[in-house]
Amino acid sequence: MNLTEHASILIVVIPLVASFINIFLIFLKRTLCYPFFLLVLGICVILSIDILSTVISFGTLRYKLGGWMPPWGIEYVVDHLNAYLIVIVSSISFIIAIYSKDSIKKEIAKAKLPYFYSTYLLLTTGLLGITITGDIFNLYVFLEIASLSAYALIAIGEKRSVLASFNYIIMGTIGACFYLLGVGYIYIITGSLNISDLTRLLPSLYESKVTLTALAFFVVGIAIKIALFPLHRWLPDSYTFAPSAVSAFASATVTKVGIYVLIRISFTLFEPRFLTEITPLSNMLIWWSTIAIFFGSIIAIGQRDFKRTLSYVLIAEIGYMVLGVSLGNKEGFIGAVLHILNDAVMIACLFMIAGGIFYRVGSRNLEDFTGLNKNMPITMAAFTIAALSMIGIPPTAGFFSKWYLILGAIEAKYLISAATVVFSSLVNALIFFRIFEKIYFTKKEVIPQYTFRELPLSMMIPIIITALAILIIGFYSGEIISSVIKFTVPAGF
Amino acid sequence: METVIGKYNYWIYISLMMIGFYAMIAKKNLVKKIVGMNIFQTAIILFFISTAYKKDATIPILVKSQEVINPAQYINPLPHVLMLTAIVVMVSTFGVALAIIMMLYKQYKTLDEDEIIEILKKKK
Numbered sequence: 001m002n003l004t005e006h007a008s009i010l011i012v013v014i015p016l017v018a019s020f021i022n023i024f025l026i027f028l029k030r031t032l033c034y035p036f037f038l039l040v041l042g043i044c045v046i047l048s049i050d051i052l053s054t055v056i057s058f059g060t061l062r063y064k065l066g067g068w069m070p071p072w073g074i075e076y077v078v079d080h081l082n083a084y085l086i087v088i089v090s091s092i093s094f095i096i097a098i099y100s101k102d103s104i105k106k107e108i109a110k111a112k113l114p115y116f117y118s119t120y121l122l123l124t125t126g127l128l129g130i131t132i133t134g135d136i137f138n139l140y141v142f143l144e145i146a147s148l149s150a151y152a153l154i155a156i157g158e159k160r161s162v163l164a165s166f167n168y169i170i171m172g173t174i175g176a177c178f179y180l181l182g183v184g185y186i187y188i189i190t191g192s193l194n195i196s197d198l199t200r201l202l203p204s205l206y207e208s209k210v211t212l213t214a215l216a217f218f219v220v221g222i223a224i225k226i227a228l229f230p231l232h233r234w235l236p237d238s239y240t241f242a243p244s245a246v247s248a249f250a251s252a253t254v255t256k257v258g259i260y261v262l263i264r265i266s267f268t269l270f271e272p273r274f275l276t277e278i279t280p281l282s283n284m285l286i287w288w289s290t291i292a293i294f295f296g297s298i299i300a301i302g303q304r305d306f307k308r309t310l311s312y313v314l315i316a317e318i319g320y321m322v323l324g325v326s327l328g329n330k331e332g333f334i335g336a337v338l339h340i341l342n343d344a345v346m347i348a349c350l351f352m353i354a355g356g357i358f359y360r361v362g363s364r365n366l367e368d369f370t371g372l373n374k375n376m377p378i379t380m381a382a383f384t385i386a387a388l389s390m391i392g393i394p395p396t397a398g399f400f401s402k403w404y405l406i407l408g409a410i411e412a413k414y415l416i417s418a419a420t421v422v423f424s425s426l427v428n429a430l431i432f433f434r435i436f437e438k439i440y441f442t443k444k445e446v447i448p449q450y451t452f453r454e455l456p457l458s459m460m461i462p463i464i465i466t467a468l469a470i471l472i473i474g475f476y477s478g479e480i481i482s483s484v485i486k487f488t489v490p491a492g493f
Numbered sequence: 494m495e496t497v498i499g500k501y502n503y504w505i506y507i508s509l510m511m512i513g514f515y516a517m518i519a520k521k522n523l524v525k526k527i528v529g530m531n532i533f534q535t536a537i538i539l540f541f542i543s544t545a546y547k548k549d550a551t552i553p554i555l556v557k558s559q560e561v562i563n564p565a566q567y568i569n570p571l572p573h574v575l576m577l578t579a580i581v582v583m584v585s586t587f588g589v590a591l592a593i594i595m596m597l598y599k600q601y602k603t604l605d606e607d608e609i610i611e612i613l614k615k616k617k
Binding site: 137140141144148151152155159160162163165166169170173174177180181184187188 | 517523526530533534537540541544571575578579582585586589590593594596597600609613
């Protein structure tokens with residue numbers, strides 16, 4: 001059996017099967033659960049890199065499930081955009097799996113650890129499935145697998161997390177159901193569920209009201225899932241009270257995969273001209289995301305809780321990506337796709353640091369961060385890199401994607417959107433420099449005498465890896481764009 | 494009148510969906526919210542199933558002796574199959590939601606949203 005040929009199905013099936021095997025491992029030997037969990041995610045990373053290199057050298061991969069011919073059977077399609085996202089999701093999940101070893105022990109009971117690993121694997125399965133499938137109904141099923149495991153993972157956090165998770169269930173279900181209705185309308189009018197088949201069938205039906213209704217349901221449903229401002233209510237509470245490893249993983253991947261679905265629907269299912277000429281959707285999304293960037297940043301200033309601040313910064317970042325996608329030119333699109341990678345790494349790094357500080361200090365309040373430089377110099381150095389990248393200081397990754405976004409916004413003549421991106425960077429600077437001041441520049445008398453040292457090694461290494469990744473992505477962003485992202489730009493731009 | 498009576502199944506789906514939507518937003522009791530969620534999802538099942546219907550058509554089982562297959566004779570089986578999957582998803586969502594409600598009840602000893610918010614405010 002040729003492994004490369006089946007890599008696209010194995011990457012979904014392996015974590016799915018492993019999540020159930022993991023539960024049975026409890027009866028065999030409890031200590032085996034964690035190494036097994038890590039091994040499975042490691043295999044996923046290797047497979048994802050294999051898929052990416054195959055796609056780069058041979059072009060789009062197609063896998064027919066069970067040998068059924070599309071459009072009747074389910075088909076897995078991997079092009080450059082999918083492969084890029086698969087690598088992001090699987091490597092982030094692997095890195096945070098390393099991190100979760102020590103961090104999660106403090107937050108949930110030891111007896112429940114194997115169940116945590118199983119649910120985590122299910123979440124990975126769902127996210128990888130969304131990115132890999134070429135069938136819109138199959139995408140719904142994976143969306144729900146991912147969401148259900150995310151609800152469960154969030155609910156095992158602090159006491160308040162249960163209520164947050166409940167609100168997330170209500171909002172998330174509405175989002176998923178809207179998406180399902182969109183699928184229904186598309187099916188009524190075309191009789192097909194396969195994305196590449198629909199690309200062929202839909203253009204003759206653009207004038208139909210059914211197509212418009214389907215598009216409206218899709219966009220609103222996904223906007224709820226990615227927490228685009230005013231529909232963001234579930235996000236801050238969920239990510240604040242969830243266990244640190246879960247906040248880091250979910251914030252870095254769940255929303256990014258949602259953006260991926262938005263890109264697929266707006267540019268693969270429909271043509272770019274449908275969004276700009278026939279419907280005003282593109283214009284609408286630009287203003288909508290500009291408002292999201294503005295308010296996300298404004299609300300972030302007022303927060304005292306570090307994880308809550310990050311949640312609102314994340315809401316502004318989601319605005320960036322939606323803005324780039326809907327600008328409808330090459331620069332904006334490249335900026336958005338590059339920002340998916342950058343934001344995943346940055347926000348994962350920052351949430352891991354938030355978890356690390358919580359692990360040692362036992363608080364997420366910004367007031368308690370004074371003088372942490374003394375006790376945790378390496379973590380704080382990583383924090384500095386991630387925060388500078390969030391602001392958009394040149395050598396770090398964050399600068400390059402923002403640069404492309406601003407260029408795209410100027411080219412599309414949306415100067416207000418370009419100005420909002422700059423404004424939001426300044427607000428980020430305000431937020432993070434305030435924290436820098438507490439960490440590095442407080443007077444000696446005020447500093448509380450903590451006795452602890454640096455974080456344990458298993459938490460330290462992932463933080464260092466992501467912080468270095470921010471710099472490396474920054475240096476090699478040109479190569480990433482020319483070898484992968486260039487090919488994701490839809491035709492017609 | 495034609496649009497109301499001729500397409501009554503779609504009207505029922507819309508009104509069911511709105512009842513569920515209302516319950517999810519406006520009801521204060523968490524269990525009622527979940528029930529609203531279930532009504533909302535069931536409305537979608539009704540929508541999908543009614544799209545499969547054809548007049549004077551029968552269940553999609555082929556008889557071997559029949560040589561010419563006329564698609565108009567059979568109702569479309571695909572929406573039914575999709576809904577089987579969707580029902581499984583809905584049941585598991587319902588299960589997770591009920592488990593979360595149990596956890597909430599253990600914590601707050603109430604299922605009323607206002608009372609929970611009151612308790613949370615007092616703690617601050």
